[in-house]
Amino acid sequence: MDMNTIEAVVPTTDPAEWRDGDAWLAGGTVLFSYGSTVLKRLLDLGQAGWPAVTVSDAGIELAATCTVAELYALPGSDEVAGREWPGLDLFRPCCDSFVASFKVWNMSTVGGNLCTSLPAGPMISLCAGLDATATILGPGGSSRTVPVATFITGDGQNSLAPGALLRSIHLPASALSAKVAFRRLSLSNLGRSGVLLIGRRDADGGLVITVTAATKRPVQLRFTAAKMAGPAALAAAVGKAIPAELYHDDIHGLPEWRRDMTLRLAEEIRAELLEERLTVSGDFWTGRPHATSPQPSAQPDTAQNKQQKEA
Numbered sequence: 640m641d642m643n644t645i646e647a648v649v650p651t652t653d654p655a656e657w658r659d660g661d662a663w664l665a666g667g668t669v670l671f672s673y674g675s676t677v678l679k680r681l682l683d684l685g686q687a688g689w690p691a692v693t694v695s696d697a698g699i700e701l702a703a704t705c706t707v708a709e710l711y712a713l714p715g716s717d718e719v720a721g722r723e724w725p726g727l728d729l730f731r732p733c734c735d736s737f738v739a740s741f742k743v744w745n746m747s748t749v750g751g752n753l754c755t756s757l758p759a760g761p762m763i764s765l766c767a768g769l770d771a772t773a774t775i776l777g778p779g780g781s782s783r784t785v786p787v788a789t790f791i792t793g794d795g796q797n798s799l800a801p802g803a804l805l806r807s808i809h810l811p812a813s814a815l816s817a818k819v820a821f822r823r824l825s826l827s828n829l830g831r832s833g834v835l836l837i838g839r840r841d842a843d844g845g846l847v848i849t850v851t852a853a854t855k856r857p858v859q860l861r862f863t864a865a866k867m868a869g870p871a872a873l874a875a876a877v878g879k880a881i882p883a884e885l886y887h888d889d890i891h892g893l894p895e896w897r898r899d900m901t902l903r904l905a906e907e908i909r910a911e912l913l914e915e916r917l918t919v920s921g922d923f924w925t926g927r928p929h930a931t932s933p934q935p936s937a938q939p940d941t942a943q944n945k946q947q948k949e950a
Contacts, residue, residue: 642675650686655778657682657802665704666746669755689807694718698812703750703805707734708741710749710762726769726815729837732923733821736761738829750805753787756797758887759832759852763791767857768837768849769814776804784809787857794855794887817841820911821924822904823852826892833892834900834921838908846912848905850877853897854885860905873909874902 648664649656657663660679662670670681689702691709699719701710711734713719714727736759737743752762753773766773766787773790775783777800787808791797799805820838825831835852844864851857860876862868868876881901886894907918 642671642678644676644678645681647680648683649680650683652684652687652776652804654776654802654804657778657804659801661802663754663804665751666706666748667751668743668747669751692718694722696812697809698815699810701749701808701810703748703753703807705749706745707737707739707747707749707762708744710734711744722815724812724815726810726817726819726839729765729768729819729821732823733761733765735923736764736823736832736835738831749808753790753808754797754799754805756791756793756795758794758855759835759891760791761832761835763787763857764832764835764837764849764851766808766810767791767851767859768819768839768847769810770847771808771810771814773808774806775799776806778802782806788849788859791856796856813842814839817847818912820908822907822919822921823923824900824904824921826896831891834897834904836901836904836908838905838912840912846909848873848908850881850901850905853887853892853901854881855887856885858885867913868909870906870909873905877902877905 660677661682662675662678664670664681664683664685684704687704689704691702691705692713693700711731714730719727734744737747739747749762752760753766756763771787772784773787775785777783785798789798817839822834822836823832824834826833832852837849839847841847846862846867848860849857850860858881860880881898883894883898886897888894904920907920910916910918
């Protein structure tokens, strides 16, 4: 969508340059699809030159400008080869949860998805489910970190102050090393996520279940190994952690349906991670490493792929 109020596009990563009427521009998939009648300038991060992905023994650092296509390619890359990180199995199902075209995959960014802060944002699901922290830059060289699970405060709301810039997201090795489970449901075939839950069984035996899409903001439930919940206790914990008004309500699912499916999927995850049984509801998960072929845009430019793109 054209934005005919824009007077300038400024290449910068400095929050000190922000002023009223500005918006940060990364991939722009949401900014240009929604449009605006009030913005005057776009602060373009396209020339930032931030490495999309940095892998170390401490975990994975994602630049805010890392694209969905780059994230999808990571689990099969040499950068993570040989690392015992089951959490990588979550990356591709979460990317698939965009249910988007290759054009979106190559432009939409991890940071943009977090900053848009929609309940169904799958990068929010991934990062919150793996206890990621976000680094936020402010004017004067200030910097702070905040857990992604608390960075999102509501439907389309987050803790960014005006002009603040999301710089990067850190996924800790401790969470990546955990056994994981994924569940997603939508009311329609290839539709927006109505419920998306991610579970982890950490090295200390503790269980973490992160609820997204069903709720206006991420909700995490944590159980220590010594106080592991059974089905009834888990259902009670979900009911206590998520009051009725926190369930999201839109055309992609009524709050009552989201609540019932959250209870169902949470129990599936609990049983799977405790190795009681394996029941899979929903999309993009088989209990094994994700095997879906990447979209043509995320594959190497072989002759066949070039023909597909040209076609």
